[in-house]
Amino acid sequence: MVLERYDPLVDDVDAFRAACERPLPSVVRVNTVKTTVDRAMAALDADGHGYDRLDWLPELLRLDSDSPGTSWPYFHGWLYGQEEVSALPALVCDPQPGERVLDPCAAPGSKTTQLAAMMDDTGTLVANDNNLGRLSALRSNAERCGVTNLVVTNQDARNLSLKPFTADESDEQPPFDRALVDVPCSCEGTVRKNPDALDDWSVGHLEQIAGVQRDILRRAVQTTREGGTVVYSTCTFAPEENEAVLDHVLREEPVELVEFDVPLETRPGVTEWNGEAYAPSVERAKRVWPHLNDTGGFFCAKLEVTA
Numbered sequence: 001m002v003l004e005r006y007d008p009l010v011d012d013v014d015a016f017r018a019a020c021e022r023p024l025p026s027v028v029r030v031n032t033v034k035t036t037v038d039r040a041m042a043a044l045d046a047d048g049h050g051y052d053r054l055d056w057l058p059e060l061l062r063l064d065s066d067s068p069g070t071s072w073p074y075f076h077g078w079l080y081g082q083e084e085v086s087a088l089p090a091l092v093c094d095p096q097p098g099e100r101v102l103d104p105c106a107a108p109g110s111k112t113t114q115l116a117a118m119m120d121d122t123g124t125l126v127a128n129d130n131n132l133g134r135l136s137a138l139r140s141n142a143e144r145c146g147v148t149n150l151v152v153t154n155q156d157a158r159n160l161s162l163k164p165f166t167a168d169e170s171d172e173q174p175p176f177d178r179a180l181v182d183v184p185c186s187c188e189g190t191v192r193k194n195p196d197a198l199d200d201w202s203v204g205h206l207e208q209i210a211g212v213q214r215d216i217l218r219r220a221v222q223t224t225r226e227g228g229t230v231v232y233s234t235c236t237f238a239p240e241e242n243e244a245v246l247d248h249v250l251r252e253e254p255v256e257l258v259e260f261d262v263p264l265e266t267r268p269g270v271t272e273w274n275g276e277a278y279a280p281s282v283e284r285a286k287r288v289w290p291h292l293n294d295t296g297g298f299f300c301a302k303l304e305v306t307a
């Protein structure tokens, strides 16, 4: 069993395994580009949907039943079905109204639409993905959510071209204030939502995808101005795709990991795995194990560009 691999990293193996076998609660995020949390809750009340408002992020509602994907509040773009813990990276990225923000692996747009709402639909949000089919889902989600501060691009994020955003690639400062780098991964942490998620798991795949992750994160750092923020996230447990990627990028790019607080129970990044030692600062990353908050699994790190 793949998950046994992580027994040495978790504080409570039985609770971890049991959580991974439970179905995931259904959660929606209220889209504040179009409505307020109070109005969305009133609409859910009127439709007879029970829910709990989550303390740590008041736009999130944990539903008693399945996602109301066929209800009027959903059609109107008031609600976005989003796994609870996947709302964390945008919170850590903390985009401000009027800024230029890059989302290099954006489809189908959960975090893009959340970032847009946090920016009050102002500034410029570049949503890129290399998969056209998934970009079409992103476009329809953005349209349903009424997001207008969006530029959609279809590039390989490892070589993202800055030409559309700067007069000249040699401009003194790269164009973006922030980037949210939510890379493709082996998705081990989604096993509660998709029990087949681990069927094609192999060490070879981890190693191959880690190379892609390193290159995407490096390019995101290169496109972000000095002092800007880059958030790295995955929905997987493998240190090869998490701390090892950070360790590599810390050595190759002018960037450092910064401390941050989140309103969820987390564990620090691991500094050793399979006989390899990583930079001590990877401890500043946060691991969200499924049993800690009854969510999926997630990994999130915050970096600051230093030059």
Ligand SMILES: C[S@@+](CC[C@H](N)C(=O)[O-])C[C@H]1O[C@@H](n2cnc3c(N)ncnc32)[C@H](O)[C@@H]1O
Pocket: 104, 105, 106, 107, 108, 109, 110, 111, 112, 128, 129, 130, 131, 134, 155, 156, 157, 158, 182, 183, 184, 185, 212, 216
């Ligand atoms: C974890 S998913 C992103 C989920 C998205 N951020 C959200 O919140 O809805 C990773 C995405 O990366 C895209 N991707 C994979 N390789 C890529 C590459 N080299 N360049 C750009 N996008 C890539 C995939 O198509 C996929 O949509």
